[in-house]
Amino acid sequence: MHNDNIIEVSGLTRKFGNFTAVDHITFEVKRGEIFGFLGANGAGKTTAIRMLTGLLIPSTGQATVAGFDVFTQTESIKKNIGYMSQKFSLYSDLTVVENIRFYGGIYGLRSRDIRRKTDELLERLGLADVRNRLIDDLPLGWKQKLAFSTAVIHEPAIVFMDEPTGGVDPITRRQFWDLIYEASDRGTTIFVTTHYMDEAEYCDRVTIMVDGRIDALDTPGGLKKKYGAEDIDEVFVKLARGGVA
Amino acid sequence: MTVTVKNLTKNYGEIKALKGVSFDVASGELFGLIGPDGAGKTTLFRILTSLLLQDDGEAKVHGFDVVADYREIRKIIGYMPGRFSLYQDLTVEENLNFFATIFNTTVEENYQLIRDIYHQIAPFKTRRAGDLSGGMKQKLALSCALIHKPEILILDEPTTGVDAVSRREFWDMLARLRASGLTILVSTPYMDEASRCDRVALMDRGKILSINTPAGISDEFSRPLYAVKADRRYQLLKTLRSYPYTRSVFTFGELAHYTDSRDDFDPEMLRSHLEQEGLRDVRVELINPGVEDTLISLMTTESESIVDGNKFGKSGE
Incomplete structure (x- = not known):
């Protein structure tokens, strides 16, 4: 049976001692969707993401990611998702080709597939001429393309991105969103966190976590309407103000 | 002028971090340096605080040269670096006392300067700094930078990685400090924060592309x-x-x-x-046009290769 949801979360909770970091969150992410996951510092985003990526076992509740259970199938989850963090996770003293080969190996691709994939990526990203250059020598925009591509080299159905554009200049930041759109166009689901509120508007749907809970989940337009706000920044402030000292 | 910077350059090996930067900051001004990672903001601040020597050019704060008069410079500047650099295993209270002591003063003597900020973290004063939340660390770092009653406050990306609500609150604090007459120099990668400054310098890759009031920046488009x-x-x-x-x-x-x-x-x-x-x-x-529109436009005229980047996905040029 085909399931349209790539992530299904129901009553998911994580406690650390007496502190409830994530408090009964429930939501779904649809296949191919760009899903924005926002929240104030300390709202529980990181804890939620660590559970969804198989790095942390929940206290109670249920969740599946790409069809795998977050309690019992964490290794399968890790193999079937892509992950990209704030700092591009490329090895700066390896070359372009070496980085691609490295990540292909990490994700368990066969050598034949890695070779095919390497050629394909170099061609598509326009990096064939610099294939043997060290990462350190490449402009930021190129590094970014490559970091994204290595995060999805095993063609996962979903990729998690934790503040992928922090500190990046306004042009490169937009180029990065082009990559996200392209991937989404090819059917990859994108789960992304950001502190840039304008980027929230680029998502198909957005949720804003407050104090471990999910109170708001809608399209950017729907959220603005519901909270009578001009932009997502205003929605965020209205929602989060109660929760922040 | 409280700060005068003339033609500062700094290279790290082959990397040109500052390529001849000049600007002035008036007394009592809230001056913003706005630009992405790699613009040169931290290098500039480290030179102004006498923590790094420039290759060429000169900088003065309150008439003191940042190289020759570094001892004076260190007395009159309050500096909050980009990375949290307080003592993680000292408590909130101990950190504050420590910084007051090394500047030959006491917390009591200058308490009115930090009262607004410190009272928010005072309930946690016996907690170790390492165990504070991001927002509280930021408030403690600001308190420690202010406790010796500096003439000028230099803040390196105080709001990076901070959520939208806490960012607003931080800028409200800066506005109150400015109202008390303090000169403030602050850097940020967030364009929307430009509107909170009296004047801003837009920086990219070691250069200042424009200096103007937030309203004036839009007119440059x-x-x-x-x-x-x-x-x-x-x-x-x-x-x-x-x-x-x-x-x-x-x-x-x-x-x-x-x-x-x-x-x-x-x-x-x-x-x-x-x-x-x-x-x-x-x-x-x-x-x-907003500040971000103008910066993008200035960046594209600055470097044609960036224009190509606009048509992303077809690159290789």
């Missing part, structure tokens, strides 16, 4: 700017990029900001073109 909206955003972007008269197009939230290459451009022409291409609910509106 030389062409009419349009906000374009349609039912499918990615399709809209692709269509605009392949339109032969497009001069620039960048996404801004749910809108695309667009400039046309023709002098006799009529928005109606674009609207009907987009509808012919199958887009619906098309709106084209003349808007006022």
